[in-house]
Amino acid sequence: MAIFLCVLFILSTLFSSGHSLPRPPFNETPTLPLAEVANTGPSPLPSPSGRPKYVAVGLGTQNYTCNATSGNYTATGALAQLFDATLYLAAHRNQIPSMPQTYLSLYNALPCSKSPSPCVAQDDRCEGLANSLFRPRPMNILGEHYFTSSGTPTFDLYDAPGRPFMFSKKAGVVPAPSADDVDWLYLTSNGSSENSIISSVYRVETAGGVQPKNCSGSGSIEVPYAAEYWFYR
Numbered sequence: 001m002a003i004f005l006c007v008l009f010i011l012s013t014l015f016s017s018g019h020s021l022p023r024p025p026f027n028e029t030p031t032l033p034l035a036e037v038a039n040t041g042p043s044p045l046p047s048p049s050g051r052p053k054y055v056a057v058g059l060g061t062q063n064y065t066c067n068a069t070s071g072n073y074t075a076t077g078a079l080a081q082l083f084d085a086t087l088y089l090a091a092h093r094n095q096i097p098s099m100p101q102t103y104l105s106l107y108n109a110l111p112c113s114k115s116p117s118p119c120v121a122q123d124d125r126c127e128g129l130a131n132s133l134f135r136p137r138p139m140n141i142l143g144e145h146y147f148t149s150s151g152t153p154t155f156d157l158y159d160a161p162g163r164p165f166m167f168s169k170k171a172g173v174v175p176a177p178s179a180d181d182v183d184w185l186y187l188t189s190n191g192s193s194e195n196s197i198i199s200s201v202y203r204v205e206t207a208g209g210v211q212p213k214n215c216s217g218s219g220s221i222e223v224p225y226a227a228e229y230w231f232y233r
């Protein structure tokens with residue numbers, strides 16, 4: 001099964017590298033689903049102005065390191081592949097609440113999501129394999145979300161026209177509807193002159209990514225998660 005999936009992944013990589021067609025604007029604007037959370041507390045998420053430029057499904061891991069002194073996990077960053085769901089979710093709004101969970105379930109069912117896996121050389125691409133199994137069709141790659149070595153949350157939409165890019169900082173945070181899912185966030189540009197085209201993003205409809213309650217020793221863990229990232233100019 002694992003070898004079959006590796007082969008399937010390689011084939012899907014070969015045949016899915018086409019670039020997106022020119023896109024119509026996301027003008028039938030779906031509403032950012034802020035009504036699904038109790039958007040209160042010290043740092044609620046503001047209402048967006050204008051239309052989203054892109055809506056991505058992010059799939060990857062949240063990283064944590066054990067703080068041996070306090071006996072709980074400290075967040076150290078995240079790494080996620082971003083897939084372009086802009087047009088798909090405009091046409092399938094009923095899937096806005098469920099698409100990240102669908103991606104996470106596809107990912108968790110793959111042998112390459114376990115470590116160590118028989119798909120070692122493909123581990124970093126397990127996200128791509130999960131995407132290749134999404135029906136009716138895989139989404140195009142949009143880019144990558146990662147943290148710099150200094151801990152800056154970064155969005156590099158390298159496959160989108162003009163390569164939108166943003167070093168960001170957290171500007172809003174509210175708990176997800178379920179404690180099993182990471183918080184919903186609002187991030188804005190950190191003011192870097194390298195930033196381009198996008199200047200804010202919401203992380204919503206989160207699925208997974210929550211660390212275990214306590215820990216001992218000094219190990220690091222990766223917890224799979226998926227989310228929608230709604231990008232604005």
Ligand SMILES: *[C@@H]1O[C@H](CO)[C@@H](O)[C@H](O)[C@H]1NC(C)=O
Nearest residue numbers: 066067068069070071072074
């Ligand atoms: C670990 O936890 C202790 C006690 O809560 C705290 O003082 C310390 O700053 C924490 N270290 C890190 C790296 O977060």
Ligand SMILES: *[C@@H]1O[C@H](CO)[C@@H](O)[C@H](O)[C@H]1NC(C)=O
Nearest residue numbers: 067069070071072073074213
């Ligand atoms: C970690 O443990 C410390 C000390 O027990 C506590 O103050 C802190 O709120 C905990 N952090 C998390 C994220 O649970």
Ligand SMILES: *[C@@H]1O[C@H](CO)[C@@H](O)[C@H](O)[C@H]1NC(C)=O
Nearest residue numbers: 148150152167190191192193
């Ligand atoms: C933004 O983040 C980048 C990457 O960490 C950093 O180099 C830069 O100094 C930060 N702030 C500004 C204002 O550019």
Ligand SMILES: *[C@@H]1O[C@H](CO)[C@@H](O)[C@H](O)[C@H]1NC(C)=O
Nearest residue numbers: 071072212213214215216217
């Ligand atoms: C976490 O705490 C629970 C009790 O609150 C305990 O049963 C469990 O062994 C702890 N796990 C670790 C890794 O410390």
Ligand SMILES: *[C@@H]1O[C@H](CO)[C@@H](O)[C@H](O)[C@H]1NC(C)=O
Nearest residue numbers: 063077078079147220221222
């Ligand atoms: C955490 O994330 C980084 C990328 O940001 C990755 O290189 C690393 O392997 C991850 N895992 C752990 C356990 O730190």
